Amino acid sequence: RAGNAAIADRQAPVSPYVAGLPMYDWPEVRDEIDALWTAIAARLCDAGIEAPQSLSRPDRLEDLWTVPDLLLGQACGLDVVDGLRGRVEVLGSLDYGIGGCEPGDYRSVLICRADDDGDDLAAFRGGRVACNGRRSWSGHGALVSAVAPLAEDGRFFGGYVETGTHRESIRRVADRGADIAAIDAVVWPLALDHEPAVDEVRILAWTDPTPAPPLVVGWAHAHLAGVINEAVSGAVASLGPDVRRPLDLYGYRIRPGADYEVIAERLAAAEAAGYPTVA
Template structure:
């Protein structure tokens, strides 16, 4: 039997590694006690995108945008997290549109013909939510003078700070981690605007995972949330709760894309 795979790489700032390892150890222990094979360690050797496509995937956290737009992504939603972060609701999050404090333009319209940074065009928080916020302001399908793709939220923050770009969309949970664990990274930046809310990043498993295992995963996640011994690890990850959910919860992510396309702004540019 092949070894299952697990990853918690979406919110895994170096200062959060120990917390994610602690939570995974607790989850794996609960799963093994139910007779379910679980890896001892999280997979940090591969990209999260590669892990999502691994048929051995037992548990990971995924972006909601490729979940509903990429038909090749064979994933099943296990649950949706609740984060103890400002502007995050019950099972929802949003992105902050950040700029340099010294620039202080008056609102999003003042960023017309300036430069934007995105982590990836396949990202909900870095691109899809950003596009939805800019769509009402675009003219003839354009708004920015240029868009740079950075590869990560942290790199997008750095691009704004270092004047490579003027504005970027940063997931609120990622921004909270930078503010807590790496405040120098956001020094001199400010929140220009907030995007619409959308479902938070789901916990997922391979679509082929047996339903009995999915049920065990949901029980293990609920036990982890209720375990006082894991309070410090949950706090390091801003994790307040995990709610059972299905892929239908993420229709709103696709609607944001559809609305931007209907407004004549299919691509952030």
């Protein structure tokens, strides 16, 4: 049997491409993420594209987004109007059915501890904020945009802690290591399903909607955009509730990269108001 498996491995075609869907790839839904990719890859193969059999999961997201042979990746909207501009082409965005948003859009939830008396963002002036990272739109940029009208001399919070992930930001607020955090609204239902720390926090407010994290293709393969979009649309529509429900996946919206300029515009407005970064 081992010999037969080795022969099969040698005969399996090696894809020249790389693909990854890292933005919501929690361990608890990894099987469903893989099932989504399997459905997409099958359609790409039917179209004559040698799609990779499995997803790439590098430690650093930048190592996926900047690989020259990127066939399909899910990126942060902030990056496509900044560091990835001219390196990838936006294909569209998955629709996660976020309340108060158009299909394919999303926003962030501002959370605080469940026993905190604050009833709006202004009540947290001087508090300690948790952020997954300054290169995140949903955890940092959306918060910058929300706080800018309230800031004085470029400051609003009394402390800042960087956590690395939205999940860790939820935990940090829950254990009183921070008072408030902005959490991706697609992450939030994942946390409701899988993260016990949500029992200690509550939603304070919602940020304004923007396009959800885009699916992108490397610039060298942008000519495949139409085929990839057909494959993604067909794959998402074909999935059963056993895959779609754990991912809160409702559909796919093909859209231009220009849709994401709203992110750059909001950051520029915050900077013009004297609040370029969470502080």
